[in-house]
Amino acid sequence: xxxxxxxxxxxxxxxxxxxxxxxxxxxxxxxxxxxxxxxxxxxxxxxxxxxxxxxxxxxxxxxxxxxxxxxxxxxxxxxxxxxxxxxxxxxxxxxxxxxxxxxxxxxxxxxxxxxxxxxxxxxxxxxxxxxxxxxxxxxxxxxxxxxxxxxxxxxxxxxxxxxxxxxxxxxxxxxxxxxxxxxxxxxxxxxxxxxxxxxxxxxxxxxxxxxxxxxxxxxxxxxxxxxxxxxxxxxxxxxxxxxxxxxxxxxxxxxxxxxxxxxxxxxxxxxxxxxxxxxxxxxxxxxxxxxxxxxx
Amino acid sequence: xxxxxxxxxxxxxxxxxxxxxxxxxxxxxxxxxxxxxxxxxxxxxxxxxxxxxxxxxxxxxxxxxxxxxxxxxxxxxxxxxxxxxxxxxxxxxxxxxxxxxxxxxxxxxxxxxxxxxxxxxxxxxxxxxxxxxxxxxxxxxxxxxxxxxxxxxxxxxxxxxxxxxxxxxxxxxxxxxxxxxxxxxxxxxxxxxxxxxxxxxxxxxxxxxxxxxxxxxxxxxxxxxxxxxxxxxxxxxxxxxxxxxxxxxxxxxxxxxxxxxxxxxxxxxxxxxxxxxxxxxxxxxxxxxxxxxxxxxxxxxxxxxxxxxxxxxxxxxx
Ligand SMILES: Nc1ncnc2c1ncn2[C@@H]1O[C@H](COP(=O)(O)OP(=O)(O)O)[C@@H](O)[C@H]1O
Ligand SMILES: Nc1ncnc2c1ncn2[C@@H]1O[C@H](COP(=O)(O)OP(=O)(O)O)[C@@H](O)[C@H]1O
Ligand SMILES: [Mg+2]
Ligand SMILES: [Mg+2]
Numbered sequence: 189x190x191x192x193x194x195x196x197x198x199x200x201x202x203x204x205x206x207x208x209x210x211x212x213x214x215x216x217x218x219x220x221x222x223x224x225x226x227x228x229x230x231x232x233x234x235x236x237x238x239x240x241x242x243x244x245x246x247x248x249x250x251x252x253x254x255x256x257x258x259x260x261x262x263x264x265x266x267x268x269x270x271x272x273x274x275x276x277x278x279x280x281x282x283x284x285x286x287x288x289x290x291x292x293x294x295x296x297x298x299x300x301x302x303x304x305x306x307x308x309x310x311x312x313x314x315x316x317x318x319x320x321x322x323x324x325x326x327x328x329x330x331x332x333x334x335x336x337x338x339x340x341x342x343x344x345x346x347x348x349x350x351x352x353x354x355x356x357x358x359x360x361x362x363x364x365x366x367x368x369x370x371x372x373x374x375x376x377x378x379x380x381x382x383x384x385x386x387x388x389x390x391x392x393x394x395x396x397x398x399x400x401x402x403x404x405x406x407x408x409x410x411x412x413x414x415x416x417x418x419x420x421x422x423x424x425x426x427x428x429x430x431x432x433x434x435x436x437x438x439x440x441x442x443x444x445x446x447x448x449x450x451x452x453x454x455x456x457x458x459x460x461x462x463x464x465x466x467x468x469x470x471x472x473x474x475x476x477x478x479x480x481x482x483x484x
Numbered sequence: 485x486x487x488x489x490x491x492x493x494x495x496x497x498x499x500x501x502x503x504x505x506x507x508x509x510x511x512x513x514x515x516x517x518x519x520x521x522x523x524x525x526x527x528x529x530x531x532x533x534x535x536x537x538x539x540x541x542x543x544x545x546x547x548x549x550x551x552x553x554x555x556x557x558x559x560x561x562x563x564x565x566x567x568x569x570x571x572x573x574x575x576x577x578x579x580x581x582x583x584x585x586x587x588x589x590x591x592x593x594x595x596x597x598x599x600x601x602x603x604x605x606x607x608x609x610x611x612x613x614x615x616x617x618x619x620x621x622x623x624x625x626x627x628x629x630x631x632x633x634x635x636x637x638x639x640x641x642x643x644x645x646x647x648x649x650x651x652x653x654x655x656x657x658x659x660x661x662x663x664x665x666x667x668x669x670x671x672x673x674x675x676x677x678x679x680x681x682x683x684x685x686x687x688x689x690x691x692x693x694x695x696x697x698x699x700x701x702x703x704x705x706x707x708x709x710x711x712x713x714x715x716x717x718x719x720x721x722x723x724x725x726x727x728x729x730x731x732x733x734x735x736x737x738x739x740x741x742x743x744x745x746x747x748x749x750x751x752x753x754x755x756x757x758x759x760x761x762x763x764x765x766x767x768x769x770x771x772x773x774x775x776x777x778x779x780x781x782x783x784x785x786x787x788x789x790x791x792x793x794x795x796x797x798x799x800x801x802x
Contacts, residue, residue, distance in 0.1 A: 237665040344753050374523040374692070376750035376769075379736035383749045401666065408738035408747060431740055445670040446740050447699035449722050453674040460667070 201264065203228045203362045203395050204249065204282070209258035211244050211419075218244040220419035223258070228362065231389060231396040233406040233427060235442070236416035242399045245416075246367050249397065250284040251275065263362060280310050283361045287368040289352035293340040299351045300326070300336035307358045325354040329384060346377035353384065360392075367399040382408055403446055407431055415439045437463045485552065487654040487686025488512040488535050492547035495530060495710075497540050503757045504543070505530055505710045506781070512654065512686040517677065519697030519718065520690045522707035523733075523754035528690045531707070532656045535688070536572055537564040552653040569596060573647035577659040579639040582646075583631045590627030593646050600650065614645035618675055637668035641675065648679055655680065658690040673700055694733050698722040706730050709765035710757030711781070716790035726790035726797040729766045764794070771801040 202225035211219040219241040226232050234242045247253040249260055251267065251274075260267045263281050267274075286292065293302050303322050326336045329350040340348060349369065356364055366385075370378045382405070388394060400406045406413060406427065413430050415423040415438065423436040434440045441459035444452070488511065495505040505527050512518045520528050530540070534549050537556045549556040552571045554563065576582055583592050593611035598604065608627070615623035618641040631639055640660065647655060657676065661669035677700060680687050691697050697704045698718045706714040706727060714727040725731040735748040752769040760766075764782050767773035776795055787797040 237667060346753055374754050375694075375733055376523060376736050377753055379747045380749040380751075382738070382747050403666075404738040404740045407740055407744065428744070441667055443740065445666040447670075447673075447693070447696040448741060449698055449719050451699040453670060453677070456667070456670040457674070460671075 202226055202261075203263055204397070205259075205261040206245075206249060207259045209245060209248060209260070210256045211241075211248060211253065212256045217419050219248070219255075221258075222414075222416070222419070222421055224414060224421075224424070226363065226395050226397060229389065229393040229395055230412070231398060231410040233410035233413035234397065234399045234416060235401065235403060235406050235413060237401065237442075239418075240416040241419040242416055243367055246284065246365050246397065246399050250282060250365055251278045252284070276310070279306070279361075280359050281361055282363040282365065283356035283359065284365040284367065285349070285352050285356055285369045287371050289348045290340060292352060292355070293348070295340055297339075298337050299331075299340060299343065302340075303336070303351065303355045303358055306355065310359045321358065322354075325358055328357065328388075329354045330380070344377075346373055346380060349373065349381055350384065353381075353388070357388070357392075357394075361394065363395050363397065365397045365399070368401070369398075370405060371400065371402065378405070385409060403431065403442060415442070485514050485653070486511060486550070487514050487516070487552060488688060489550040490531065490534065490547070491549075493531070493534060493549060494546040495534070495539065495543050497543045501544070503710065504540070505534075506757060508547070508707075508710075508712055510688070510705055510712070512688050514653070514686050515680070515684040516703070517680065517687045517689055517701045519701035519704035520688060520707060521692065521694050521697045521704060523692060525709075525754055525756045526707040527710040527757065528692075528707055529658055530710075532574075532658050532688055532690050535654065535656055536568055536574060569599060570650050571652055572654045572656065573650065573652040574656040574658065575640070575643055575647050575660045577662045579636060579643045580631060582643050583639065585631050587630075588627065589629055589631065589634075589642055592631075592642070593627070593649060596646065596649055610649065611645075614649055615642070617648075617679065618642070618645045619671070637664050637672065640664065640668075640672055644672070644675060644679070648683065648685070651683055652685060655685050655687045656690070657687060659692070660689075661696075662691070662693075669696075694721075694730075694737065695739075706733075709755050709760040711765065711793065713766065713794070714790055714792045715784075720789035724788050724790070724798075726787040726792035727766075727794050728770045728772050728796065728799075728801075730792075732769070732771075772796045772799055 204226035207223045209219050209222040222245050224232060234245060236242055244253060248255045262278060267278055300322050303325055304318050307318055307321055331347060331350050335343060335347055370381050373381060389396065398406060398409050410427050413427045414421045417438050423430060423439045430439060434443055437459060441463055444456045444459050490508055490510040493505055493508040496503050508531055510531060520531060522528055535551055537559060539545055545557050551567060554567050590611060593614065594607040597607040597610055611627060612623045615626050620626050620641060661672050664672060689701060698721050701718040704716060704718050704721045705712050708729050714730050721730065725734055732750045736750055738747050750769055761768050763778040763780055767777040782793045782795050784791045784793045785797060
């Protein structure tokens with residue numbers, strides 16, 4: 189899938205390329221050899237239970253954390269740099285949204301002011317043009333001008349998440365990392381944000397790295413998925429394939445743990461025993477094989 | 485015997501009588517699992533806590549709450565304490581909030597039994613037995629450990645062991661698995677169901693997760709803005725929702741199985757009773773709403789296997 193923001197020499201290759209990522213905190217290995225490619229306009233899911241290393245992976249990719257080993261390439265150039273120039277370049281191409289967007293807003297400034305800030309930084313220009321752009325962004329995410337003039341604390345959770353998306357979109361990034369970005373929302377509001385994310389990807393060709401523990405949500409929003417366990421990728425492939433015919437026992441356990449009418453809890457227990465009997469987690473190659481669907 | 489009967493429960497707070505609950509009716513039979521579902525602020529926790537006589541400060545209650553024969557709203561302090569100690573237990577979302585962090589798990593589990601006059605030795609034996617029942621591998625070691633030495637899922641098992649120590653008639657489980665990973669949720673739910681069956685305990689299972697409620701509950705109540713809007717058997721709720729709100733919730737939820745269907749967003753956001761419009765509280769978000777929905781709070785009517793408080797229950801959106 190390509191879109192308006194995806195022309196230029198390097199645009200046919202992956203917009204994001206991650207290889208051999210390792211992260212240690214003391215003697216905890218949080219991420220242990222994770223690699224993947226994200227194509228322009230694609231949506232890749234990162235699933236697994238808490239502590240499996242999803243957030244650490246996302247934070248390294250976003251430049252918020254330093255890797256112990258491994259490389260990240262963004263729009264064709266290495267993205268690990270620490271200089272101001274490196275950080276600006278990274279922010280122009282890639283933005284990240286968290287479960288609770290509260291922390292990314294200055295509580296004393298209006299939402300519109302916060303949305304304007306990255307635009308002023310990356311595309312300085314007349315204030316009038318910037319205001320117009322902010323109005324456009326608010327509109328794009330379904331927020332009223334009045335909501336824009338509010339302080340973050342006066343918005344509902346869903347409105348705040350819309351504002352965070354508007355702020356991230358201001359610099360027209362090519363990659364959006366969403367870390368449990370809809371997990372705290374009520375289901376009726378979550379559906380609004382999912383619908384918004386669908387439309388944005390369709391209209392702008394932005395790519396998503398979607399971190400989440402809810403398999404149903406991940407199924408809705410991604411085309412491919414990596415299943416992580418204890419810092420490693422244990423299965424990867426097209427999201428539909430992985431959910432319909434999981435190959436790794438851990439993926440099977442995750443799936444069978446999702447409640448459905450006639451839920452078979454015995455089966456969950458069996459899955460767990462099968463997993464406990466496994467010698468070690470098999471490694472999965474870094475990049476997808478040509479059919480995009482390697483076995484593990 | 486009925487474990488819990490809430491009839492026409494209304495709650496208001498403050499001098500302005502801000503309404504929180506209106507006409508809530510919930511019944512849990514002995515050994516039955518009953519779900520209470522709805523989005524945040526719909527009044528699930530207020531309803532569940534009313535069964536323990538725990539009302540917000542300055543709240544006025546109308547209606548009737550009966551637990552295992554005790555009239556809770558009329559009960560005095562001592563009677564309530566006795567009720568909480570012997571007849572009703574509660575498990576919350578966050579097990580760390582339920583246990584004292586500086587006391588050993590053994591003390592946590594035996595204090596309720598000791599208070600009921602069980603000798604120390606027998607209480608310890610009982611605690612060991614309970615820890616084994618909830619699947620802890622080393623019950624004796626666990627007795628000496630502190631809460632921070634357990635993972636969230638393991639500590640929730642300890643709390644469940646404590647909740648069942650007194651063989652209560654009623655277990656109130658308020659989002660007991662919401663903070664847990666899915667695989668741990670499955671284990672904890674399996675455990676709750678198993679223990680409940682073994683002891684004939686009635687369980688009110690409060691959750692925002694409709695799929696979870698439908699999967700494990702005999703009957704489910706759906707709440708919106710401080711009122712019950714639908715009551716149905718778990719399976720029926722999923723297959724043939726009668727109230728437009730229930731249907732909207734189902735259509736808004738993506739699913740892992742079956743055909744990949746579009747999620748349907750619901751306009752607006754969930755409301756509390758105080759914020760909701762008059763008449764049917766859902767009417768400003770409802771695709772079926774008409775002028776008549778503003779006139780009065782719709783009464784309950786039967787539709788299929790459901791009881792739904794809607795003038796257009798079961799109708800298709802135009
Ligand atoms: N700043 C940190 N210091 C020490 N350990 C950390 C830090 N961040 C994460 N970890 C550890 O790394 C592992 C992976 O964590 P995380 O990436 O947050 O997982 P997930 O997002 O999948 O829940 C966990 O064991 C966690 O405790
Ligand atoms: N102690 C209280 N005083 C005033 N309002 C309260 C109090 N407790 C809860 N509420 C309000 O009552 C409504 C229902 O709350 P609650 O039962 O906790 O909802 P739920 O558990 O369904 O998310 C909410 O709007 C909440 O703000
Ligand atoms: Mg995380
Ligand atoms: Mg609650």
